[in-house]
Amino acid sequence: MERATAKEPAGKAGQERDQVHVFAPATAANLVCGFDILGLALEEPGDEVFMKRSDQPGVRLLKITGDDGRLPLEPSKNTVSACVQMVLQHLKREDIGIEIELHKHMPIGSGLGSSAASTVAGLYAINQLLGQPLSKHELLPFALKGEELACGHGHADNVAPSLLGGITLIKSYDPLEVISLPVPKDLFCSVVFPHVDVPTRAARQMIRSKIDLKDAVTQWGNIAGLVSGLFMSDYGLIGRSMQDVLIEPIRAILIPEFYEMRETAMASGALGFGISGSGPSVFAFAQSRNQAENITHQIVQHLKSKDIDSNGYVSAVNTVGPRELF
Amino acid sequence: MERATAKEPAGKAGQERDQVHVFAPATAANLVCGFDILGLALEEPGDEVFMKRSDQPGVRLLKITGDDGRLPLEPSKNTVSACVQMVLQHLKREDIGIEIELHKHMPIGSGLGSSAASTVAGLYAINQLLGQPLSKHELLPFALKGEELACGHGHADNVAPSLLGGITLIKSYDPLEVISLPVPKDLFCSVVFPHVDVPTRAARQMIRSKIDLKDAVTQWGNIAGLVSGLFMSDYGLIGRSMQDVLIEPIRAILIPEFYEMRETAMASGALGFGISGSGPSVFAFAQSRNQAENITHQIVQHLKSKDIDSNGYVSAVNTVGPRELF
Numbered sequence: 287m288e289r290a291t292a293k294e295p296a297g298k299a300g301q302e303r304d305q306v307h308v309f310a311p312a313t314a315a316n317l318v319c320g321f322d323i324l325g326l327a328l329e330e331p332g333d334e335v336f337m338k339r340s341d342q343p344g345v346r347l348l349k350i351t352g353d354d355g356r357l358p359l360e361p362s363k364n365t366v367s368a369c370v371q372m373v374l375q376h377l378k379r380e381d382i383g384i385e386i387e388l389h390k391h392m393p394i395g396s397g398l399g400s401s402a403a404s405t406v407a408g409l410y411a412i413n414q415l416l417g418q419p420l421s422k423h424e425l426l427p428f429a430l431k432g433e434e435l436a437c438g439h440g441h442a443d444n445v446a447p448s449l450l451g452g453i454t455l456i457k458s459y460d461p462l463e464v465i466s467l468p469v470p471k472d473l474f475c476s477v478v479f480p481h482v483d484v485p486t487r488a489a490r491q492m493i494r495s496k497i498d499l500k501d502a503v504t505q506w507g508n509i510a511g512l513v514s515g516l517f518m519s520d521y522g523l524i525g526r527s528m529q530d531v532l533i534e535p536i537r538a539i540l541i542p543e544f545y546e547m548r549e550t551a552m553a554s555g556a557l558g559f560g561i562s563g564s565g566p567s568v569f570a571f572a573q574s575r576n577q578a579e580n581i582t583h584q585i586v587q588h589l590k591s592k593d594i595d596s597n598g599y600v601s602a603v604n605t606v607g608p609r610e611l612f
Numbered sequence: 613m614e615r616a617t618a619k620e621p622a623g624k625a626g627q628e629r630d631q632v633h634v635f636a637p638a639t640a641a642n643l644v645c646g647f648d649i650l651g652l653a654l655e656e657p658g659d660e661v662f663m664k665r666s667d668q669p670g671v672r673l674l675k676i677t678g679d680d681g682r683l684p685l686e687p688s689k690n691t692v693s694a695c696v697q698m699v700l701q702h703l704k705r706e707d708i709g710i711e712i713e714l715h716k717h718m719p720i721g722s723g724l725g726s727s728a729a730s731t732v733a734g735l736y737a738i739n740q741l742l743g744q745p746l747s748k749h750e751l752l753p754f755a756l757k758g759e760e761l762a763c764g765h766g767h768a769d770n771v772a773p774s775l776l777g778g779i780t781l782i783k784s785y786d787p788l789e790v791i792s793l794p795v796p797k798d799l800f801c802s803v804v805f806p807h808v809d810v811p812t813r814a815a816r817q818m819i820r821s822k823i824d825l826k827d828a829v830t831q832w833g834n835i836a837g838l839v840s841g842l843f844m845s846d847y848g849l850i851g852r853s854m855q856d857v858l859i860e861p862i863r864a865i866l867i868p869e870f871y872e873m874r875e876t877a878m879a880s881g882a883l884g885f886g887i888s889g890s891g892p893s894v895f896a897f898a899q900s901r902n903q904a905e906n907i908t909h910q911i912v913q914h915l916k917s918k919d920i921d922s923n924g925y926v927s928a929v930n931t932v933g934p935r936e937l938f
Contacts, residue, residue, distance in 0.1 A: 322829045323836060457837035457853065458830070465840055465849070495825050499858075502828040503648045504784070509832045510649060510839045511783035514791055517843040523791070527783065532825075 318560030331392035340383035352390035366408035399444030401436035451607030528558025631664035636733035644886030657718035666709035678716035692734035725770030727762035777933030854884025
């Protein structure tokens with residue numbers, strides 16, 4: 287993957303600029319047991335936005351690459367430009383002209399928060415361009431509206447970690463409260479996106495709206511266990527808590543080789559394994575980068591033996607979130 | 613309440629004794645949002661067990677006080693003696709004779725873990741008498757069996773905190789995994805037991821076995837928030853997380869003045885308020901002993917104005933669990 291080198295953000299707060307080039311990371315939502323409330327930011331993949339001022343007022347989306355023509359260029363329909371418009375409206379800066387290029391370096395509909403990465407890249411870019419008038423937490427509600435536009439539901443479990451970095455907990459939606467959880471220093475992520483088509487909306491719709499209280503209790507024991515494990519840097523507890531009795535059994539039906547991938551991951555030393563977001567990407571925690579590399583490699587090889595192409599990623603937890611590229 | 617003074621346990625590990633006198637604490641289970649998985653030990657009230665050896669083999673329950681004759685004296689039917697029998701069987705010490713007195717210093721069917729306190733007192737006593745052959749974690753499965761005998765279900769959310777002390781998370785039942793959560797230093801508990809009859813079994817049976825996934829997600833956001841708040845000593849977050857959208861609306865129906873008690877507690881500075889266990893006792897967190905005293909006082913006064921008698925308690929979180937009395 288081609289990517290410019292990162293360095294510290296150039297723009298000081300209050301200082302407006304003519305152009306910015308930013309990266310926003312992909313995310314793994316749910317972390318197996320925390321459906322709709324937990325997520326983390328990855329080092330890779332992610333999306334890039336190039337944004338510059340223009341003399342002509344209004345927001346224009348000039349170009350999208352890497353989307354195979356699947357995303358709308360109409361500014362009000364694309365989450366990137368629509369969110370930028372919302373921010374300008376909020377700041378009463380609709381007089382200025384903005385031109386955007388979106389470069390997607392990650393698969394769409396993969397369960398890795400593709401729309402969230404684009405949304406966050408756009409929001410981070412406009413905020414940097416205008417000299418950081420808003421905090422990241424102030425940008426979050428705009429990102430939620432972008433998710434609603436792109437996915438039909440305003441969930442925060444991808445946009446929150448992409449924007450804030452690290453591991454995030456959506457404590458509540460009304461009011462919106464997002465908590466940054468600690469990131470144990472030896473925690474690494476293995477992510478594999480198998481090239482099979484699982485539309486996010488369909489995957490969501492398969493989930494039952496009524497569940498057994500008994501299963502919910504099992505689930506919240508695991509959620510509390512995972513959160514405790516993160517605070518205690520207890521890798522064993524983190525792994526033992528990565529179990530999903532509610533959503534995974536249903537979503538796994540749509541993911542070929544899911545249980546074989548789990549077996550491969552666990553045999554390769556994964557702490558825990560499950561679906562990233564609504565899939566088909568899968569996700570494992572490991573206790574070193576080497577181990578995560580091995581897990582990713584073994585899963586990719588297994589899929590290859592079944593004639594399924596895939597993208598494999600290895601990543602620390604990205605504690606920064608979006609950043610400028612130069 | 614009469615009670616002997618506590619001091620450090622006298623018996624050394626490995627050293628058997630002829631008699632022991634122990635106290636085991638009442639508990640507040642659920643902590644509002646953590647149905648069946650969270651609980652904490654109180655400083656008061658609690659139960660006392662006086663246990664001594666006898667020349668005649670077998671376990672005998674000589675006397676129970678404070679139960680208004682409601683508890684069985686038949687050794688195999690009372691959780692205290694039955695658990696002691698199980699431990700002796702496990703240790704292959706059925707040859708020895710044990711005589712037990714149980715002094716209940718807390719209401720039965722109050723939602724404060726009455727049976728759990730008795731069970732734990734008995735288990736702690738026999739283990740001390742025999743020179744601590746078992747660890748507290750090894751005693752836990754026996755306590756679960758005692759709960760099953762006493763309540764018809766083997767839940768750990770009262771016995772775990774009573775036995776281990778502090779705030780406990782039942783991460784899972786199969787296998788049983790209990791995690792001790794941190795106790796923020798300024799956290800105090802206000803507990804009020806209104807003298808109204810809410811049988812535990814009936815209260816459990818009112819709870820629906822099917823719930824909305826949407827509500828479950830709200831609930832696990834709060835659980836994760838509460839656990840995070842405990843680790844971060846973030847009292848505001850602890851309070852904001854003490855919300856129960858699933859169980860409380862149903863159980864509150866059985867508790868007269870429930871919402872008025874909440875209003876009173878919150879107006880008196882409570883961080884959060886809810887039902888203790890299956891009620892009718894109510895429970896609030898406060899950020900100082902003074903504040904907890906005020907909350908308890910205000911609730912008791914409110915109930916009095918409605919002609920409802922009650923017992924009020926104020927307590928730090930009891931981080932010790934059961935202890936010897938002299």
